[in-house]
Amino acid sequence: MTERPTAPHAVRLAGLRKSYGETVAVDGVDLEIAPGEIVALLGPNGAGKSTTVELILGLSRPDAGTVTVFGRPPRAAVDAGMVGAMLQDGAMLEDATVGELVALFASVHRHPLAVDEVLERAGIADLAGRRATELSGGQTQRVRFALALVPDPDLVILDEPTVAMDVATRREFWAAMRRFVAAGRTVLFATHYLDEADGFADRIVLLRDGRVVADGTPRHVKSIVAVRTVRATVPDLSADVLHELFGTDGVSVDGADVRIRTADGDGVLRTLLARSPQAHDIEVTGAGLEEAFLSITEGSAR
């Protein structure tokens, strides 16, 4: 058994910065993740998710700021078997079977789990005898997940774990993950899938242009943007007048059908009713996570 850590933070990032040439990938990130939290790192392409993950794993060094994992420098935490990682492009060995690959990984860890247990925890016991290079994309992802479990880690970091998985495989993957976290472990996963962040994480950290732009429960992330969509049939106002009243951003007009995305649903409704006596079929809906995500990440330079 690995000695279970007692540090107050599973991950602590303070003033973290990382640039590649002119590109600022991580631009002053402060983040504290408590043991037992399940955190989704959500953001559009180029937001800095992978770079942040690499810094937490000690795979690259920050230009400024500090990273600690269970109170230790990243490499020390990884070497102590506290961290398991599933990255986007971990290589698969030619010729090795899945079972052999897991055994090989186990041989370089001080306190590995038994190979059978790893396969079972990852839900891939049936793949043990298959050649690792002959797996489908989704199966390969699940083998990568198994490799992340080898050290019996307290923290698992996953970069876009369900890429290439079909719906059924994704469901099985998250079920395996739920069993893993039931023992109080910490999970940090980067994703593009809003439904996964909403459904699996208890906290969402939204990144844009290398900065944290929202941090809280999925409900909180939705509430802080308070996006509303107003839909109505408006036969008595032209598109020009509608754009004059409500602007052009987030306003679409298709004949008499109007759709307005706004932070001030009540205000739009009042104006619409005052200016359009014939407006009908009016509907106001709250933001889904998708809307919140688009609203917060809109205007991203990358």
Ligand SMILES: Nc1ncnc2c1ncn2[C@@H]1O[C@H](COP(=O)(O)OP(=O)(O)OP(=O)(O)O)[C@@H](O)[C@H]1O
């Ligand atoms: N090794 C590198 N060399 C040069 N630029 C890099 C490198 N890695 C990342 N970048 C740049 O840093 C920025 C952040 O990239 P990063 O991969 O961290 O974002 P991401 O949120 O993980 O994106 P994605 O969702 O597309 O994987 C991008 O502008 C990217 O082009």
